[in-house]
Amino acid sequence: MESAKVHHMTPEQPAFMAKVPNNKALMLDEKLLFEQSTKGRMGVDLPALKGTKSRTGLAERAKVGLPEVSEPQVVRHFVRLSQKNYSIDGGLFPLGSCTMKHNPRLNEKMARLPGFARIHPMQPDSTVQGALALMHDLSHWLTTLTGLPGITLTPAAGTHGELTGMMVIRKAHEAAGKPRKIVLVPDSAHGTNPATAVTCGYTTYPIPTNEKGHVDMAAFTKAVDELGEDIAAFMLTNPSTCGLFEPDIKNIADKLHSIGAWFYCDGANFNAIVGKVRPGDLGVDVMQFNLHKTFSTPHGGGGPGCGPVVVSQKLIPYLPVPRVEKKGNTYSVVTKDATSIGRIKGFNGQFGMMVRALTYMLSHGADGLQKVAEDAVINANYILAHLKDTYHVPFKSTCMHECLLTDKRQKETGVTTMDIAKSLIEHGYHPMTVYFPLVVQGAMLIEPTETETKETLDEFIATMKKIAWDAANGNADALHANPVSAPARRLDEVRAARQPVLRWQTA
Numbered sequence: 001m002e003s004a005k006v007h008h009m010t011p012e013q014p015a016f017m018a019k020v021p022n023n024k025a026l027m028l029d030e031k032l033l034f035e036q037s038t039k040g041r042m043g044v045d046l047p048a049l050k051g052t053k054s055r056t057g058l059a060e061r062a063k064v065g066l067p068e069v070s071e072p073q074v075v076r077h078f079v080r081l082s083q084k085n086y087s088i089d090g091g092l093f094p095l096g097s098c099t100m101k102h103n104p105r106l107n108e109k110m111a112r113l114p115g116f117a118r119i120h121p122m123q124p125d126s127t128v129q130g131a132l133a134l135m136h137d138l139s140h141w142l143t144t145l146t147g148l149p150g151i152t153l154t155p156a157a158g159t160h161g162e163l164t165g166m167m168v169i170r171k172a173h174e175a176a177g178k179p180r181k182i183v184l185v186p187d188s189a190h191g192t193n194p195a196t197a198v199t200c201g202y203t204t205y206p207i208p209t210n211e212k213g214h215v216d217m218a219a220f221t222k223a224v225d226e227l228g229e230d231i232a233a234f235m236l237t238n239p240s241t242c243g244l245f246e247p248d249i250k251n252i253a254d255k256l257h258s259i260g261a262w263f264y265c266d267g268a269n270f271n272a273i274v275g276k277v278r279p280g281d282l283g284v285d286v287m288q289f290n291l292h293k294t295f296s297t298p299h300g301g302g303g304p305g306c307g308p309v310v311v312s313q314k315l316i317p318y319l320p321v322p323r324v325e326k327k328g329n330t331y332s333v334v335t336k337d338a339t340s341i342g343r344i345k346g347f348n349g350q351f352g353m354m355v356r357a358l359t360y361m362l363s364h365g366a367d368g369l370q371k372v373a374e375d376a377v378i379n380a381n382y383i384l385a386h387l388k389d390t391y392h393v394p395f396k397s398t399c400m401h402e403c404l405l406t407d408k409r410q411k412e413t414g415v416t417t418m419d420i421a422k423s424l425i426e427h428g429y430h431p432m433t434v435y436f437p438l439v440v441q442g443a444m445l446i447e448p449t450e451t452e453t454k455e456t457l458d459e460f461i462a463t464m465k466k467i468a469w470d471a472a473n474g475n476a477d478a479l480h481a482n483p484v485s486a487p488a489r490r491l492d493e494v495r496a497a498r499q500p501v502l503r504w505q506t507a
């Protein structure tokens, strides 16, 4: 009987879920709560609990009632749900800026080794020498690749790394007895940059992007000359969110240093230049890594991830604790340092991510990492070269790891970036990043990463051309309606964010 019901369920709502009553029942009922807690679900009296207050969770269970289902039903329900998700393991994930990189299975194997997976952060240093050695080795790789000698591994994501880096900068200005007020941020920046600066108590000052997609040097120079020693730092992403390498980066660094400001580089796009350029040689003082974007750890949606920060020599005293030190052949965790900004996370950070990142580095070797950067750039340029006659390209140079297109041509027939993205879903792809960077109208930012084959890129290019062909040949209505066969069609994203329905409602 049960399986017959399951057979007739709608794709969205399995039959057994219909047994879950209206979510008004989630309201706390203290009396019922008490009865349930003292009686137990099997009707057994539990006198020892009499008079104790039950927890909210029990009340919810009592009133909602758990559905009676078999194990295969539960398994099938969750497997079905998981199949509705699109993942990098299922197909190309061309999100620009957010870099969905393949997670090698070898990383997972290493992270699960009992010697790594089963240790506890409170174990004495002498019992975790292997883990500390791994952190030390990872630090060595990251400082060597960037030419920046100080490092912390503790931040939990790129954004957390940004915050840590800017706290280090703030502390350095305070230590010099000259707290400052302003952080320069390009108008093409990822939203986390201005958010970080403001969280650190700074006012942000926007620097415009020029017609080539680079920092407008005239505006930058004017800002530095006018605001002078009020400027604490410039937060610049390089390669930029327009997918371009900043040609004036050394001049920018020199100008900032001339007024005692620090140069913060958002290293989210480091994948494009690993082993090719060292940010330290360009004059960068602080840079965060997004290990998931460059070193293939799983994308943690802000955590549990890992966003190490590297700094130039003068900023080392302000780095957070704890940090790993090596004396002779022994590793130890330093937890106190008078000049440090202190702790920014529990224990030593996300150790499992560190294992994965180092595994990735060691399995590629230094020359292999260089090849990764080259392939990431070649793949993005391959897409750009094949789509530049079909879609409008706002900046006419070759790109780095991601290419930027717009909907300018398709808009002539009423088809927008949103329609193109939704049509990609209909064709079985996750869309590219849309409407970012904000400085480009109708932006479509495409990042294929280095692991995609030519065949995959060709299929994607053909799909993008087909969508453009539909737009130009009277099929605009079909594009406006897409996606028609996805589990969810066009969502009211504002309402979904403001009034989320977190569970099934039956009434």
Ligand SMILES: Cc1ncc(COP(=O)(O)O)c(C=O)c1O
Pocket (backbone or CB within 6 Å): 097, 098, 099, 157, 158, 159, 160, 190, 192, 237, 241, 266, 268, 269, 290, 301, 302, 305, 307
């Ligand atoms: C340029 C840039 N900076 C910072 C971030 C934030 O990184 P995370 O997602 O690790 O917090 C991103 C994330 O997509 C990014 O693209």
